[in-house]
Amino acid sequence: MSYVAGIDLGTSAVKVLLVDKHGNVKGEASSPLDMHVAAGGVREQNPDQWVDATIEALKKIVESVPEAATSIEGMSFSGQMHGLVLLDEKRQVLRPAMLWNDTRTSAECELIRTTLGEELYTYTKNPALEGFTLPKLLWVKAHEPDLFSKATSFVLPKDYLRYRLTGALHMEPSDAAGTLLFHPAKKAWSHEMCHALDIPVSMCPEIVLSTDEVGTLVRDVATQIGVSNDIKVFAGGADNACGALGAGIIAPGETLCSIGTSGVILSYEEQDIDVDGGVHFFNHAKDNVFYTMGVTLAAGYSLQWAKDQLAPNESFEALLDGIETIPPGSRGLLFTPFLNGERTPYSDASIRASWIGMDAEHTRVHLAKAVMEGITFSLNESLQLFRQAGKTINTVVSIGGGAKNPAWLQMQADIFNATVVSLENEQGPSLGAAIIAAAGCGWAPSIDMVVKKFVRRKQEFHPVKENVETYQNIFQLYQQVYKQTAEMCESLAVYRG
Structure with a gap:
C-alpha cells in the first residue's frame, strides 16, 4: 500500500493527513503552535517551531500507522498565507515571522497606495492590506533597518518549512500571489512593484509549480521521523488554494x-x-x-x-x-x-x-x-x-x-x-496538500482526476x-x-x- 502525506501549516497547529490511493484517510495527527501576541497588532511565531511541530506530527502518524514508515511515496504542504520569514545569506532566520494577522503595517499600506495609485492593481491584481507580505517587508525596512540590510531573501511559512525538510528554497504561485509583489496572471514577480518600493528583486525566491517535485527529505529529518529519505516532496500551495482542491x-x-x-x-x-x-x-x-x-x-x-x-x-x-x-x-x-x-x-x-x-x-x-x-x-x-x-x-x-x-x-x-x-x-487544506502530492506522484493522469477520486460530495440543497x-x-x-x-x-x- 502506498500513501501520501498532506501537511497543513496553520496558525494554531500543524495537521498531517495520511491518504491512500483511493482517497481514504488512513491516519491524521496534529501538533499545536504558539503565537506571540503583543500590543500594537504584533502577531509572531518562531519558524523553528513549525519544523519541530511538523516532525512531531509526522512521527505520530508513523507510530499510529507503522506501515507508513516504508510506504509514504510523497508529501506536500498547505500553509498559512502572507507571513514574512526573512533570511540572511546563510539562509538563517533573522527575526520571528510576522504572521498574516499582524496588523502593525497600516502606515506601510498607505505608503504602497500613495506610491502606486491605480497601478497597484495593474501590477498585483490585489489591494494593499495589512495582512500581506510586502507591508511587512516595508515595516522591517523602516523599523529594523540594520536587520533588513542583512536580509538576502524572504519566504512564506510553508516554504520555509519545506526548505528545512528538503534543503531547497522555492515559492509557488498560489502563495506568492499573496505577497503583493507578484502578478498572478503573469505568474511572475512584479519588477515594477519591487523598484517602486525599493525591494531588491533578488530577495524574491525562484518560482516553481505547486505539483513540482522540489527534492526529498534530508537524511537527518527522515531519521527523526522514522521514514525513508527518498520520499518525494512537492511544492504545495497556500491554504485557501489547497482548501479549494480539498473541496x-x-x-x-x-x-x-x-x-x-x-x-x-x-x-x-x-x-x-x-x-x-x-x-x-x-x-x-x-x-x-x-x-x-x-x-x-x-x-x-x-x-x-x-x-x-x-x-x-x-x-x-x-x-x-x-x-x-x-x-x-x-x-x-x-x-x-x-x-x-x-x-x-x-x-x-x-x-x-x-x-x-x-x-x-x-x-x-x-x-x-x-x-x-x-x-x-x-x-x-x-x-x-x-x-x-x-x-x-x-x-x-x-x-x-x-x-x-x-x-x-x-x-x-x-x-x-x-x-x-x-x-x-471534510478535511480542508491538508487534503488539498495530499491531492498535490498524489498528482505529483502520478497517481492519476491529472490533478482533476485525483480530486474526483479523493473528494466525495454528501448532500445537495436547492434554492x-x-x-x-x-x-x-x-x-x-x-x-x-x-x-x-x-x-x-x-x-x-x-x-x-
Whole structure:
C-alpha cells in the first residue's frame, strides 16, 4: 500500500493527513503552535517551531500507522498565507515571522497606495492590506533597518518549512500571489512593484509549480521521523488554494463557502478577471487557473459571540433549536456581522455590527437566525461582486461551521440562489496538500482526476423560489445598513477605549 502525506501549516497547529490511493484517510495527527501576541497588532511565531511541530506530527502518524514508515511515496504542504520569514545569506532566520494577522503595517499600506495609485492593481491584481507580505517587508525596512540590510531573501511559512525538510528554497504561485509583489496572471514577480518600493528583486525566491517535485527529505529529518529519505516532496500551495482542491473546486461555476472564525467565498477562474470591491485574485494550486476571493472578517465568530452572550452555558444545538420554523427575515430583524470591522466589499476597520428592526416580540431564536442570515448576506456580497463581473455561479460547496446545520445549508442555497453542496469527509487544506502530492506522484493522469477520486460530495440543497425572492428583497435592505451606519460607527470609535 502506498500513501501520501498532506501537511497543513496553520496558525494554531500543524495537521498531517495520511491518504491512500483511493482517497481514504488512513491516519491524521496534529501538533499545536504558539503565537506571540503583543500590543500594537504584533502577531509572531518562531519558524523553528513549525519544523519541530511538523516532525512531531509526522512521527505520530508513523507510530499510529507503522506501515507508513516504508510506504509514504510523497508529501506536500498547505500553509498559512502572507507571513514574512526573512533570511540572511546563510539562509538563517533573522527575526520571528510576522504572521498574516499582524496588523502593525497600516502606515506601510498607505505608503504602497500613495506610491502606486491605480497601478497597484495593474501590477498585483490585489489591494494593499495589512495582512500581506510586502507591508511587512516595508515595516522591517523602516523599523529594523540594520536587520533588513542583512536580509538576502524572504519566504512564506510553508516554504520555509519545506526548505528545512528538503534543503531547497522555492515559492509557488498560489502563495506568492499573496505577497503583493507578484502578478498572478503573469505568474511572475512584479519588477515594477519591487523598484517602486525599493525591494531588491533578488530577495524574491525562484518560482516553481505547486505539483513540482522540489527534492526529498534530508537524511537527518527522515531519521527523526522514522521514514525513508527518498520520499518525494512537492511544492504545495497556500491554504485557501489547497482548501479549494480539498473541496473539489476545480471547474468553472464552482465556488467555495468556508465559514470558520472568518468567512471566505472563493470562486474558480480560468482567466484573468477584473472584480471591483477589494476582492482578492490569486493563483490556484491547479496550474494555469486562478480564484477570486472575498472575506467576511467575523463569520463564525459572530455566531460564537451570539452564543456567548445569549446561551453561554448551552450548546450551539440548543441556541439554534427551532430556527427552521422561523420564516426568512427573522420576523423583520437584520444583523450585520461587523464585530471586527469588515473586509469585502468595504475594507473598513471602523464599521461595527448592528441588529436592526428589533422589537419586544423577538426571542432568542429570532436573534440567532438573524445572525446566521447576516453572516450569509455578508458572504453573498462577494458572490454578487463575482456575478456583476460576469461570472456564472451555479454550485457552492459549503465547509466549516456553516455546513454543520442543515437549516443553515438551506439558507445558503436560498440567499446565494445556487445549489449548495456538503462534503462526506471534510478535511480542508491538508487534503488539498495530499491531492498535490498524489498528482505529483502520478497517481492519476491529472490533478482533476485525483480530486474526483479523493473528494466525495454528501448532500445537495436547492434554492426554494419563494425564499430566494424574499431574501433578495431583504438583501437590498441589508446593503443599506453599512451606508447608513458607517459614519456613526466612525464617530463612536473614540468611545471604545
